[in-house]
Amino acid sequence: MNRILPVLTVVLVIVALWYVAAVGMNRAWVYDQASRAGVEPPGLGGLITATINQERPVLPAPHQVAAELWKSTVGMAVTSKRSLIYHGWITVSATLLGFAMGTVLGVVLAVGIIHNRAMDLSVMPWAIASQTIPILAIAPMIIVVLNSVGLQGLVPKAIISAYLSFFPVVVGMVKGLRSPDQMQLDLLKTYNAGDAAAFWKLRLPASVPYLFASLKVGIAASLVGAIVGELPTGAVAGLGARLLSGSYYGQTVQIWAALFAAAIVAAGLVALIGVAERGALKRMGMAR
Amino acid sequence: MSQPPSQPVIEAKALNLVFQTADGPVHALKDVNLTIGKGEFVSFIGPSGCGKTTFLRSIAALEHPTGGTLRVNGMTPDEARQKRAYGYVFQAAGLYPWRTIAGNIRLPLEIMGFSRAEQEERTERVLDLVELKGFGKKFPWQLSGGMQQRASIARALAFDADILLMDEPFGALDEIVRDRLNEELLKLWDRTGKTIGFVTHSIPEAVYLSTKIVVMSPRPGRITDVIDSPLPKERPLDIRDSREFIEIAHRVREGLRAGHADD
Structure with missing residues (x-):
């Protein structure tokens, strides 16, 4: 137990930093889309949801990578060309x-x-x-x-x-x-x-x-x-x-x-x- | 104990050994003459660089003299090695960590091609001889330093060579353990009747163990005194407080000092 805790802490810190980086790096695309559509850029809450759920982000968020990993390993037959x-x-x-x-x-x-x-x-x-x-x-x-x-x-x-x-x-x-x-x-x-x-x-x-x-x-x-x-x-x-x-x-x-x-x-x-x-x-x- | 001069086991005549080093030639042994009879316990004592280890290694054909003659059992050292004339004990036990104690003792027997049954039989016998019965299945790291050194002596005894060459075998052990091992070594020598060549730094150790003490001095390495010990074969540890013992120790010390005086 006292070995798991430090490891877990480090993992959490990395994941948190990763989300921050994802928001920062994917922000430009959200602003760009908003200005093309001629609407106000979203507030902080909207910005975060828009940056961490893009289809082709500059930096995918951890949950997107995890979901993709899950989908392409457990979620499909091993004979599939996408597995x-x-x-x-x-x-x-x-x-x-x-x-x-x-x-x-x-x-x-x-x-x-x-x-x-x-x-x-x-x-x-x-x-x-x-x-x-x-x-x-x-x-x-x-x-x-x-x-x-x-x-x-x-x-x-x-x-x-x-x-x-x-x-x-x-x-x-x-x-x-x-x-x-x-x-x-x-x-x-x-x-x-x-x-x-x-x-x-x-x-x-x-x-x-x-x-x-x-x-x-x-x-x-x-x-x-x-x-x-x-x-x-x-x-x-x-x-x-x-x-x-x-x-x-x-x-x-x-x-x-x-x-x-x-x-x-x-x-x-x-x-x-x-x-x-x-x-x-x-x-x-x-x-x- | 003065033996009648039996056939010499080791005989050195005008032995010279010069190492060529980057700083020029080093005269490790100069005009060494020495005869060791069968069953003798001979100690070589002297400061570092006096050639005592080099002489022992020459007997074992690990070094090759550059002049003079050296005979071991009447053969050249190389021939004697091929005939397995000697067992060699180094300063460190040098047991293989991946072999058990019994496995380490079997090592020379495997190399020399003894049968499996004979390997077992001999291993048991020498383990008993060095009082390590029951430790055969242990790994070296499970034993103390003194026990490891005893195992290495057992390894040297396993193939029944007549000569046992020991290069400061107890040098790395503390004095209490060293005393015990010295006592045991004398018993072992008594029981096996081997000829032993023993290199040491310690005057009491040399005097306690030996029938003959060879005092050497450095630059160039040479023999300055050979003392035949008058001590009886039966030697309890407290013989070291006897008058005779102290007199021999004194003579060894004098010999060592004389060797240094003409530096």
């Missing part, structure tokens, strides 16, 4: 595939980096460089190139997801696999243990907490990648497509609903990793 669950699943499937690909790639690169001097010196600068390129610039090229070899739909989006999510995994895993100190490595040496034993018995278990920290960043990055990957596909399906079509038609309520859906999905995915993390650390005896 956020339908679009959300398309995005999530690309996110999960890309996340899996990115995680595997990240772990493999990290293992290579710690065992091979040439990879140690050469891979990391390229990995860093890859992340300095704006994903918005490279995503259409990936879509176009893959389309020319007959790949479309899920896989190109997943590759863009993987492109974003492998990086935190590489960084975290390199740090994790290198986390055992010299004494622990010396101890294995006194057993005459080889690199393989050091990897399986020491480096890999030691890296697990680092891996989960990276996975949390990685899965959020994957979702961003999948959404960005949906933008240049001509707005067929997915949360990204919903955002794009909303902006084509000035459907700000739809954009905000899709934004919130994406945020909820991201929070859910990160929470899932958190559950897996707690379970894994508990099984390893590292959760206290």
